[in-house]
Amino acid sequence: MAVLPVCVSVLTPAVATAADTEDHRPLQVAALDPVVVTPTLTSRTADASLSSVTVIDEEQLRRQQPMEFSEVLRGQPGVDMVGNGSFGKTSSLFLRGTGSSSTLLLVDGVRLRSATAGSPSWQFLPPSLIQRVEIVRGPRGSLYGADAVGGVVQVFTDGSTNPGAWVETGAGNMNSRRLAAGAAGESDGTRYSLSVDRFDTDGDTLREHSEERGYDNTSGVVHLTHRFDNDAELGVFGFRAEGTTEFEGSTPEQRKETDYVLQVAGVKGNLWVTDSWQSKLLISDARDENESFTDGNQDSVFNTRSRAANWQNIFLLGEHRLVVGGDFLRDSIDSTTRYAEDERDNSGGFAQVLLDFGDLDLQASGRYDDNEAFGHKTTGGVALGYKVTPRHRLRASYGTAFRAPTFNDLYYPGFGNDALEPESSESVELGVRGQFQTWFWDLAVYQTDVEDLIAYANLGGLYAPYNVNEARIRGAELSGGLELNQWRLAAAVTAQAPRDRETDKVLQRRSKRSLRLDLDRDLGDLSLGGSLVLKGDRYNDAANQEPLGGYGILDLRAGWRFTPRWSTRLTVKNVLDKRYATATNFAGWDYLNAGRFVMLSLRYDLH
Secondary structure (H helix, E strand, C coil): CCCCHHHHHHCCCHHHHHHHCCCCCCHHHHHHCCEECCCCCCCEECCCCCCEEEEECHHHHHHHCCCCHHHHHCCCCCEEEEECCCCCCCEEEEECCCCCCCEEEEECCEECCCCCCCCCCHHHCCHHHCCEEEEEECCCHHHHCCCCCCEEEEEECCCCCCCEEEEEEEEECCCEEEEEEEEEEEECCEEEEEEEEEEEECCCECCCCCCECCEEEEEEEEEEEEECCCCCEEEEEEEEEEEEEEEECCCCCCEEEEEEEEEEEEEEEEEEEECCEEEEEEEEEEEEEEEEEECCEEEEEEEEEEEEEEEEEEEEECCEEEEEEEEEEEEEEEECCCCCCCEEEEEEEEEEEEEEECCEEEEEEEEEEEECCCEEEEEEEEEEEEEEECCEEEEEEEEEEEECCCHHHHHCCCCCCCCCCCEEEEEEEEEEEEECCCEEEEEEEEEEEEEEEEEEEEECCEEEEEEEEEEEEEEEEEEEEEEECCEEEEEEEEEEEEEECCCCCECCCCCCEEEEEEEEEEECCEEEEEEEEEECCEECCCCCCCEECCEEEEEEEEEECCCCCEEEEEEEECCCCCCCCCCECCCCCECCCCCCEEEEEEEEEEC
16 A cells, blocks of 8 residues: 555665765765755755755764654654653654654655554654654655655664764663664675664653653664675665553553564665666565553554565666656554454556756656555656755645555444545645755745545444545745854744644644754864754644643753763753643543653763
């Protein structure tokens, strides 16, 4: 179904693409206009991709030392994170106001999400093992198939660009501990990287007058690639995270927990058939598994598996590019709940042309999907870019996308509706970017219309999913970055109006306003920094009767490299000890996020 796109992007590992494109621009320009692969499946700078894209690189991730992946995403342009508390609790990402199942998550190019629930398990991704994140805003259905309505978030874990070994340990309040290590190198054309991480915490309370709810995560990543004399490459990679998260039961005394596993594995090949024809193949397997317990007794098991194959061909036509490919995806489930169907296949084919006429760029793409559960779907996109000055580029784009019904939507006993149609969307965007030596700015305005929105309602005496709603989401995003005299600044402002067109109500749990500021300063071997995130209010329900207040979070950090190999870092999350909620339980109480959190870490690098 939607997973097919998974493979496409994996074929071009982002970490290596900067070198592959011989990006010899000055260092500051390369950092502020990075090479990205997710928007077009090929290596292009963010400015030339004609997309609204945000890159969080390894340096930013190491400076900020996030404990959860939601910290990385929160407040980024167009991004709204909602969670049932901190530390491994259920999290949802609303990208440009679209639903939590309408953003595609790729890990090293492989689609990762629960086929039953439809949403990725953002809360279980270990940020310490992530080298880079690309957030592409706007529809990408014509390249990636289902679920890329709001956009695509791609995570890269290959650390082979930094040869050497390292080990890091840390401790903090809430009885929190972390231990991690890794190594990477290259010899005779073979590159490798390996890293492991263990984090556990007693956590914080999720509701008033309750107990702390803990979380632990043990994870690892491995990459092995060999380049042959003819420049052909063959590689294998894997990622796995497993652990336990505790959450609230029907009473404060009840103990509920979930054992989880996230896993990705793949084999990839890359061959230059001719000087102008590059062919790539990816075969992958992704798993999202969980087993839930109440007071030690098993409640349920929901294991989903996605096996995919993708073939991608890039043709170099002078200054132009043509991308042609196809993919196949099989989703299957193994659960204590009996579904009417427990497997489905999706086949897809896609093509994209990238035309470069100097100051004028044109991109067009199209895709056809054939899914045995809901039939066929055709999507497309077109983008136009024009350099009005050497430093300023205008862009305009139009794209369609769709969200596939999940196994729960279609087949869950007593609830599923096998007559559901996929949600479909149309989006238009206008943008302008200013790209300078030491700074950049980017402004985008957009509108997305969603039809056949899958909503849950009581129609005809049965509470079930139906294609009943239409939504219109309008918004504007302004972002920028600066690197000057050891200062590093990133800023993002988002304003949006996500509304149900039938009721004119704000779509539930979406904030309409947000701001994020990240500021860091290097002082020789010492570094200081902070992050500020401000979020406006939202409604917990579709009827807009349950308001949730806005909030502001301030994080501070300091780092010190006291020898060439030893360094330490202190981070203070939520300095003002703000307890806030972005979601309310069915029983009417708010899910509280963690208060002040402090972590002190020590790292040893051997290069």
